[in-house]
Amino acid sequence: MSDKKTKTRERILEAARDALIEQGPVDPSVGQVMAAAGLTVGGFYAHFDSKEELMLEAFRQLLAERRARLSAIDSSLDGEERRALVAAFYLSRKHRDRDIQEHACPIPNALNEIQRLPEVFRQVLAEHIELMTAQMVDRPEDIDKAFADLALMIGGLALARALGNCELSDRILRAAKSAVI
Template sequence: MSDKKTKTRERILDAASAALISRGPGQPSVNEIMGAAGLTVGGFYAHFDSKEALMLEAFRHLLKQRQSAVAQIDDQLPGHERRALLAAFYLSRKHRDGSDKACPLPSTVGEMSHLPESFQEVLAEHLEMMVAQLSSSPEDADKVLADVALMVGGLTLARALGDGELSDRVLRAAKSAVI
């Protein structure tokens, strides 16, 4: 792939990622995504086979970014301390209100039953990776899953509520349950 084609593909992927975070994988149209990338719809199929393929790649890309961020947490710390550090960021106002590199799960999980199975496979792979990154032992795996579910659910509710006091309370309550 030429350098220009690679850069164009990255622009499309970045636009799709931003749309996925803010509106989920089903809502944004190809026209909207291409417009956000500063391109016309006509060039879309030179880079992706379908909107579904683009959104799946954007979903996978965003989850890999999350895994990389989690990998930055000191793996010498016990699992519960790693999860507490993650929760401190994940369940923060900054993460709730930010759109740059935000977690795609709150905007995506509600649509999973309507998406192709490949989205569920990517999600399952991501959860397994999170368990591996945040567990101190095999016995710790279910606690990690519970904490991840609590964090995603807490962030989803907080985003749905906006930036008011109840939203802040949801963040604090979820964070205290993880920590």
């Protein structure tokens, strides 16, 4: 693939990642993604076979970024300390309000739609959950706690985002954050 084609593909993927965070994997149209990338719809099929292929690759990239961020946490911290740090970021107002767009989690907006997408989306999500929780524990017997914490964080963020910037939303973030540990 030429350098120009590679750069164009990355622009499309960047726009798709942003759209996925904001709208989930189903709602954004190819036209919206291409317009956000500063390109015309006509060039889309030179890079991807379908919108599903594009959104799946964007989803994979976003989830890999989440795991890389967790890997960057100080390895001398124990599992509880790592989960507490993850919760502090994940259940923050900035994350709820997407003030940190490049690091926002796509899962809360994608969960409702994944069941209507090809099985490979569920497989990618399952793999992510297994890899993410493995990074959140020191001992295999703590994996169920990590699953529960992850579910609480995703659910708490989804509720807080649905409510928007209000006191109840803030309370949900605080309550979920205090329950993780």
